[in-house]
Amino acid sequence: MTEPLVRVEDAGTVRTLSLNRPAALNSFTTELHAALAAALDAAAQDAGVRCVVLTGSGRAFCAGQDLADPAVAPDPTPGAPPKDLGHMISTYYAPLVVRLRSMPVPVVAAVNGVAAGAGANLALCCDLVVAARSASFLQAFAKIGLVPDTGGTWLLPRLVGSARALGIAMLGDKLAAEEAARLGLIWQCVDDAALAETVAALALKLAGMPTRALVATRQAMAAAQHMDLQAALAEEARLQRELGAAPDYREGVEAFRAKRAPVFKDR
Known part of the structure; x- marks a missing residue:
């Protein structure tokens, strides 16, 4: 059987959603977008769910948009029209941000590895972000001639101030999880071996709160x-x-x- 693009696991009133394209570092395709949207909607509608954990399978949280996806890959044919990336944002990424920010329960991001581009801002859209010490955050947009999306332009200045937000976005340097926590970009950085236990305890605590x-x-x-x-x-x-x-x-x-x-x- 084909592996689901989003794995769903329940532990009491906590539901964990794991992006599940590990070979592609859980990068987004239109199919993964659809699967994640459906999983988030189902969690929102399930009265038995009181906290959602979002994480990634394998060694990454999410590497952002899969640039091999035909929806965004430039057509090398001479004279071919450019791909409408604005359509991609308004159709997939903007609704994803709105869904996360309007969830009727707390959402915790468990960042288990690299979170790059849209994947970094996907994590930051969650209520609390806990990252493994080996994890990193990367606003990779400038490296391919784009601006931060998935709420990045709104989130970054509010989290770390305009000066740091511009530096993080314009330089596109990899930000270690420990530094991200120091800057206030995320809630907590923990040792890799403690990530699962820390997130489970945090989610259980949130699930028991009002x-x-x-x-x-x-x-x-x-x-x-x-x-x-x-x-x-x-x-x-x-x-x-x-x-x-x-x-x-x-x-x-x-x-x-x-x-x-x-x-x-x-x-």
Whole structure:
């Protein structure tokens, strides 16, 4: 049987999605895009899933776009029209970013190897990024005459500031996971042998937390980047009003008073 392009594994309420083109360093094709979109949609719709882990099979997380894919490979025929890369972005990469940033549960990227180009920004679109010490991040776009995509132009300045973002994007140098963590580009860098255990513990912790509040936190922080202080305060009040009427708030307060572990169920 043919191996699936995205492997799906459940461990309780945590679902792990593994990009599964290891021979091609899990680089994107239109088929892989379709498989990942379907897997993310299925996780979003499954009430039993409370956290998603995104990782790669083999020795890479994701090497970005597969440049041998006919959808993007330049046609060497003299006079042939150029490939419309904008169509590729709007049809596949932009919806992928929107899907990740709108997931109804926390998403953790477990970066097990190289994350390059769109693969680097795919990881950065997740809520928390944990990388193996041997992993690396590479904004490879300038090396082939392109700009960062998959949300890179939006994400990088917000994560590390405009000066570092421009340096990372324009120079296209490989950034070691340890340096990425030091700069605040990712959440955590751990020894390779500890990656699986660290991510499993983190995902389990997130799965046991109030999911709606975590997702609202992601949304509020993104929205606040475009607001003044008064608008952000008003949005906080709106969200607290909404969340304060939900069962998880009541459960959290009751558990605190009773000195017991809470059991959150909202999603």
